[in-house]
Amino acid sequence: MTGPGSTALRQFAFTTRAHLAVDDATGEPIGLDDVDTRVGWLLDLVTAAGAELVSRLWHSATFDALAAGLDRQDRRLPAQGHVAAARLGWTPSYPDGVYVPSRVTRVVTAQVMTTLRTLAYRDTAIAALSARFDAASGAVAPPIGSADYVSAGFARGVRRQLIACSRRGGGAPAGRLRITDVQGPPQTSAMARLSAADRQLAQITAAERELVLTVKLPTCPAPVGRVQWRRVRLTAAIPAHLHGRAITDWHLPTLVLDRRGLLWRCAATELVPAGEPKSAIVAVGVDWSPSTLGAAAIAAEGPGGLSSDYRGWTYDDRGLGVKLARLQAEGQMLHTKAARLTRLAATAPPAVRSQLKEKIAILDEHRTAVGVKRGKINRELAFHFARQATDYAAAAGAQVIAVEDLSTLEARGRGRVNNNRAAQSARRQAVAALAHTAAGVGITVISVPARGSSAWCPGCDEPLVRPGGYHDAWCPRCQVGGNRDHLAGVNLAKRALLGRNKATRRRGQMPAVRVAEHAPVRPSPDKHGPTPSRPRHRRVRRSLPTVTRRLGVTPNKHVPAPQASVWDTVKPTPPHGDPGSRDTRLSHTICHWCGR
Structure with missing residues (x-):
């Protein structure tokens, strides 16, 4: 159904945690610590079986079968991973005497098939690149046909793998290499995707702003019979930001264990306004800026053609970008130090080696903690940017948001440090958050080519000059100019409007021009666009003279206010719980001397 007021289905993800657990048969309450232990036993069985199956299937015949896409009866492999694995005869094995339900086996094979299907593309690319690889010079010849083309960043990573493989082999590799020749089996994550199972293993219901998950869990690390698998009913609260939304279906979650215990990674389907990119007349272009996360500008189509006021909006990351760069440098330092200690431990005496291993373990824990912090900041930055950009587009009446194609965007030519910082930015998360947030208001996010967006004039398509430095751009012919990121946003919005009828969409991906x-x-x-909100600073009273304090007298005079800072704004603090805001907790500080 299309047209004004039409709706569409879309899936989204969220996380929650259980606050109540009971035995489904007896109704007796179960401690959450006991639930974490039983879930850990389930994850151990799933992880061990998955690792064994991947190791057993790690040969070229596996990827040949996946590339062919046919089973033993020459039938097309279905999309469901556990069904495809059953047709190919790929089943996991468990220790002797351990009983595992068949629905848990479905979970194992579905996760393994997802991993192998993802690596099948890499296997094809490695085979094509290894045929053009010269071990003497370490270079890869250009592709002959379009079928052998891969992105430059992917090709560089495979080239490093081929160079390392040739060094280990002591010469040039013989013939076409496969992924099994250059790397070992991947590690499997400790998780259980219940979506591959049916009601015999797990089921979920929603009632009174709560989710109730009934799942079958083992009662011991190595269950020997069906009796040692019992159903547990877990209750979790639906997050507050989902209240009142038109959710049509709740899907089975993925169970993982983190430092706080059991975590549900859930998915749901909801009704959102249907976007109409083919009838769009106003578009917002989002350019990934090297100085901030992104900038946006608007282009509109009218009777006289395309037009723009060339006034853009620049995102303020509130200092999170600087914090990310600091954490990134800290993580790299910890990685370098741990690698150096590992090399020293290889030739150290046994007593010194044990001490070095303890230090390496501490460094690994610190590096993991830094990675967790970076992940949280990246998510916060992505959703805050998505909310700001969506509000800007909605205020302008745009139907389309154009973003640069990240597969064609590489950070090169700006130095090693700046290139690394740009490559580690939250752009991919920002695109996913922007697509999710914009779909909620009926705006479609389209990927457009990024080449030349900030180097060519939107009016005459000629190279721009930089009279004021890197961040300024000017076209002498069209007499337009300004911030280079805003001009790039106009170019991106123009490409989305001109190619909206030719946009293609692959399954699981956003439309692309x-x-x-x-x-x-x-x-x-x-x-055409809304006026960006600017912080209003507090006024400083400078007219009153400075009064000298008189000793012994309590002055009843006005004191001039301190000089305003760029951080002093009258904007309220974002509310707690907003996914695009930081968690700010205000606490009263008690003086230890006076008790106040």
Whole structure:
């Protein structure tokens, strides 16, 4: 159904935790610590069986079967992983005497098939690149046909693998290599995707703003019979930001254990306004800026063609980008130090080796903690940017948001440090958050080519000059200019409007415009976009003179306010619980001397 007021289904993910657990048969309460232990036993069985199956299937015939996409009866393999594994005869094995339900086996094979299907693309690329690899020079020849093309970043990573493989072999590799020749089996994560099972293993219901998950868990580390698998009913609260949303279906979660215990990674389907990119007349282009996460500008289509006021909006990351860079440098330092201690421990005496291993373990724990902090900041930064960009587009009446294609965007030519910082930014998370947030208001996010977006003029498609430095751009012919990121946003919005009827969409991906078309964008004096909100600083009273304090007398005079800072704004603090805001807790500080 299309047209004004139409709706569409979309899936989204969220996390929650159980606050109540009872035995489904007897109704007796179970401690959450006991539930964590039983879930840990389940994850141990799933992880061990998955690792054994991946190790057993780690040969070229496995990837040949996946590339062919046919089973033993020459039937097309289905999309469901556990069904495809059953047709191919790929079943996991368990220790002798251990009983595991068949639905748990479905979970294992579904996770293994997801991993192998993901690596099948890498196997094909490695085979194509190894045929053009020269071990003497360490270079890869250009592709002959379009079928052998891979992205430059992916090719560089495979080239490093081929160089390391040739060094280990002591010469040039013989023939075409496969992924099984250059790397070992991947490690499997400790998780259980219950979505591959049915009601015999798990089921979920929603009632009174709570989710009730009934799942079958083992009662011991090595269950020997069906009796030692009992159903547990877990109750978790639905997050507050999902209250009142048109959710049509709740899906079975993925169970993982973190430092706080059992975590549900859930998914749900909801009704959202249907986007209509083919009828879009206003588009917002989002450019990934090297100075901040992103900047945006607007282009509109009218009777006279495309026009723009060339006034953009720049995202303020509130200092989170600097914090990410600091944490990244700290993580790299910890990694370098741990690698150096590992090399020293290889040739150290036994007593010194044990001490070095203890230090390496501490460094690994610190590096893991830094990674957790970076992940939280990346998510916060992504959703805060998505909320700001979506509000900007909705205020402008845009139907489409154009973002740069990240597969064609590489951080190169700006030095080792800046290239690394740009590559480690939260752009991919920001794209996913932007697509999710914009879909909630009926705006479609489209990927467009990034090449030349900040180097060519939106009006005449000629190279821009930089009279004021890197961040400024000017076109002498069209007499338009300003911030280079804002001009890039106009170019991206123009490409989305011109290619909206030719956009392609693959399953699980956002619509994409593959070819960048050109049409002149005239500067319009009319205001198309909203005025970006700017912080208003507190006023400073400078007219009153400074009064000298008199000794022994309590002055009843006005004191001039301190000089305003750029961080002093009258904007309220974002509310607690907002996914795009930091958790700010205000606490009263008690003086230890006076007790106040």
